[in-house]
Amino acid sequence: MNWLRGFLLVATAALPVAADAQVPYDRLVHADSGDANWLTYSGSYSAHRYSSLDQITKQNVSRLRTSWVYQIRHAGLIETTPLVVDDVMYVTEPPSTVTALDVRSGRRLWSWSPAMPREVRHIGFPPVNRGVAVLDETVFVGTLDAHLVALDAKSGAVRWDVVVADNKTGHAITAAPLAVDGKIIIGISGGEAGIRGFLDAYDAATGQRLWRFWTIPAPGEPGNETWGGESWKTGAGPTWVTGAYDPKLKLLYWGVGNPGPDWNGDLRPGDNLYTCSLVALDVDSGGLKWHFQFTPHDVHDWDACQIPVLVDTEFRGRDRQLVVMANRNAFYYVLDRSTGEFLHAAAYAKQTWAERIDEHGRPILIPGMEPSEKGTLVYPSLQGATNWFSPSYSRRTKMLYVAVRQMGSYYFKTDADYEPGQPFLGGGEQALSGDQASGVVRALAVDSGEKLWDFELLSPPWAGVLSTAGGLVFGGTNEGNVFALDDQTGKPLWQFQTGGAVRANPMAFAVDGHQQIVLAAGNAIFVFGLPEKQEP
Amino acid sequence: MYASKATLKWRIRVTWIAAAALVLWSAAHGANGGPPADRPSDASPDAAEPDDTSPAKAAGTTDLSDGRHLFETQCARCHGMHGAGGTGANLTRPVLRHAANDQQLELIVKDGIPGTAMPGNWFLNDQQIEQVARYVRSLGHAEEESLPGDADRGSQVFVTQGCGKCHLVAGQGGGIGPDLSDIGSQRGSDYLRKALMHPGTNSPKNEAGYAAYLVVVAALDDGRVVTGMRINEDTFTIQLRDAQNRIHSLRKDKLIGFRKAGGSMMPSYEQQLDARDVDDLVAYLAGLRGDTQ
Structure with a gap:
């Protein structure tokens, strides 16, 4: 029997690879404590996109080199944030493929692709996906044709597949779901198709819908009075970027997108709640606890689909539970996350549309900055001072790092016809491109939004940032650079030319005790680590 | 929920938007006035755009004015107000290099041309794209511009001024500056004249919108x-x-x-050439259509 015992020993030794890919809710709650994994889209429920791993430091980062590269199978834009669970990496490939990779070798373990209709609609954005969620032994993904699908984490086999909404009416999913206690929260895209937006919760075990929060209130509901006539029916308000969650308050924090039509506000007089707002929802019922609208009656497509970052810190001499957001409209906001109380706002990027934000958090508009037939030059551009790509909050430095777009646009206004499944826009933009635009990675003091340092980028970025306990901030450029900055000064310490535009968020994990940094670029996912042995 | 959306069909003209907004606002506050779907599509004539009241318009078809209007706001910045070219191509030609037929032209208006500064216009709907494409096609029926210069003599000016040291024509010359073999298809005469007098002031852009010869x-x-x-x-x-x-x-x-620094590596010919030389050189360049051997 010795040979059998020997076999079992060997088998046991090899088993830790995905032996038990269980991610109970409790593990997600404590994802902040920083083990070798990356368990949610933003790394933690508080959406810090911060890694507690500190092996890669300011001193050794110059030696960073590629550990492996995974090439996606069909060319397209990669916006995925990979998750790493017990030595397996889960990535999404455009448009809605999920692939599991062995983190040691980069080799594929399984891959699943939905049967996508050829005429799948994605109105106003490219066919992308930003990642998956995991809970227990299941991986969850939203598809471009607006399904939510549960896959067995070990094999990729489908556990359930539900239709969230009809893709023919322009509903689509690009966001990574958020897994909470027994529930999968998923947002919807379609802000340029005149949808009526919502945020959904599904039973993680069965796929049954548990609740739906409509981002546009119906007649008789509070907020409907902010929509003229029937305009609420096509009011948009998509929820296309993953939000944050406070497990103690049991509140979800989710950014709501633009009103429809985007640039012709005459068709929807009023403040247009809850577009361009942050909503705090009870996780069990989907009920609205509070809301805060950043841009009332938006006419520039400055949706609030950015990452709400939950921060516990001293604010004006008092310990407070905050939610902060660097908004697409170029202002940085600090709110109390239990009550929604507006505490502070300050411009963090060039803007020419508001004199200031008043004491209630409402912008005082500069006249004449609306889109026009001949075009109106306004900062920031349609794509905003920042966009879906993530900021990072470092618990080390108490700074919020934001990839900032410095770009203006001529905004145009035209007619808007609503037809189901067609663009519902009412205008467009011509952005000032090339040398007339640029970008920065900007470090903000988390309580004030004050600029602490800048690292200049050639062009307005489409990539998020990651900060680490090693004192570094990682990011990427449209021109293919992946870089590391000193988190205190913004000084560049390392860069690597990937050869393809970076349009994703970085994350970090560790395998066999070795920290790795991951960022997609071009048609590939790059994994960087330190050489395992000192090179001569 | 979405069955009711299918019955919505809004058509609101920009020209009465202010009035419509008032109506909507009143409706939202309990005053009389129906939702926009109740409104006729052409509620008031537009004095500023007489074409809009033309019989063709009233009959539900469109003439070229919608396309021209879109062109002037969305395309003219690069292609020139009359489509004769600027940093973008000269469109006043019956045959466009990238668009052999109407379908290709509409695809270009919608998706742009990869590898060039021509962007896609995702925010235009199918009807608007068709209108722009039809207007662009109509530019090709314009009469060929009559230029004052002598193209044959201009070709001699090109040689004596040493333009070929930096520029290729039909495979001959240097590769430092832009290949001029097809420059007459790409640029109008006004642009060519300005490029000779004040090089670098309106430099062509690459795909990402950067000046190509900065x-x-x-x-x-x-x-x-x-x-x-x-x-x-x-x-x-x-x-x-x-x-x-x-x-x-x-x-x-x-x-x-x-x-x-801006500007251009190319010297200005404002002082070096007299008016006749410039006319002749422009005529020569405008005649380079990619078929010169």
Whole structure:
């Protein structure tokens, strides 16, 4: 029997690879404590996109080199944030493929692709996906044709597949779901198709819908009075970027997108709640606890689909539970996350549309900055001072790092016809491109939004940032650079030319005790680590 | 929920938007006035745009005015107000290089041309794209511009001024500046004249919107100064082509000075050529349509 015992020993030794890919809710709650994994889209429920791993430091980062590269199978834009669970990496490939990779070798373990209709609609954005969620032994993904699908984490086999909404009416999913206690929260895209937006919760075990929060209130509901006539029916308000969650308050924090039509506000007089707002929802019922609208009656497509970052810190001499957001409209906001109380706002990027934000958090508009037939030059551009790509909050430095777009646009206004499944826009933009635009990675003091340092980028970025306990901030450029900055000064310490535009968020994990940094670029996912042995 | 959306069909003209907004606002506050779906599509004539009240319009078809209007706001910045070209191509030709037929033209208006500065216009709907394409096609029926110069004599000016040292025509010449073999298809005569007099003031753009021949002066930490045209750039590096057609690959952290000088490596011919020479040279360049051997 010795040979059998020997076999079992060997088998046991090899088993830790995905032996038990269980991610109970409790593990997600404590994802902040920083083990070798990356368990949610933003790394933690508080959406810090911060890694507690500190092996890669300011001193050794110059030696960073590629550990492996995974090439996606069909060319397209990669916006995925990979998750790493017990030595397996889960990535999404455009448009809605999920692939599991062995983190040691980069080799594929399984891959699943939905049967996508050829005429799948994605109105106003490219066919992308930003990642998956995991809970227990299941991986969850939203598809471009607006399904939510549960896959067995070990094999990729489908556990359930539900239709969230009809893709023919322009509903689509690009966001990574958020897994909470027994529930999968998923947002919807379609802000340029005149949808009526919502945020959904599904039973993680069965796929049954548990609740739906409509981002546009119906007649008789509070907020409907902010929509003229029937305009609420096509009011948009998509929820296309993953939000944050406070497990103690049991509140979800989710950014709501633009009103429809985007640039012709005459068709929807009023403040247009809850577009361009942050909503705090009870996780069990989907009920609205509070809301805060950043841009009332938006006419520039400055949706609030950015990452709400939950921060516990001293604010004006008092310990407070905050939610902060660097908004697409170029202002940085600090709110109390239990009550929604507006505490502070300050411009963090060039803007020419508001004199200031008043004491209630409402912008005082500069006249004449609306889109026009001949075009109106306004900062920031349609794509905003920042966009879906993530900021990072470092618990080390108490700074919020934001990839900032410095770009203006001529905004145009035209007619808007609503037809189901067609663009519902009412205008467009011509952005000032090339040398007339640029970008920065900007470090903000988390309580004030004050600029602490800048690292200049050639062009307005489409990539998020990651900060680490090693004192570094990682990011990427449209021109293919992946870089590391000193988190205190913004000084560049390392860069690597990937050869393809970076349009994703970085994350970090560790395998066999070795920290790795991951960022997609071009048609590939790059994994960087330190050489395992000192090179001569 | 969405069954009711299908019955919505809004058609609101920009020209009565202010009035409509008032109606909507009143409706929202309990006053009389129906939702926009109740409104007729042409509630009031538009004095500023007489075409809009034309019989064709009333019959539910569109004439070229919608396309022209879109062209003037969305396309004219690069293609010129009359489509004769600027940093974008000259469109006043019956045959467009990238668009052999109407379908291709509509695809270009919608999706742009990869590898060029021509962007996609995703925010235009199918009808607007068709209107723009039809207007662009109509530009090709315009009469060929009559130029004052003598193209044959212009070809001699091209030789005597040494333009071929930097520019290719039909495979002959140098490769520092743009290939001019097809320049008459790409640019109108006004643009060509300005490029000779004031080079670099309206430089063509690449796919990402950057000036294609931007002059950069870089001071290296070893004391050398390199002046050249930017070939490519990222946050950390820049690649230049100097007047001798040498390529320089520079790291920005090694530079002690770095300036985007603008202008052009090409000299101005404002003083060097008389008016007749300029007319002739423009006529020659405008006649280069990619078929010169």
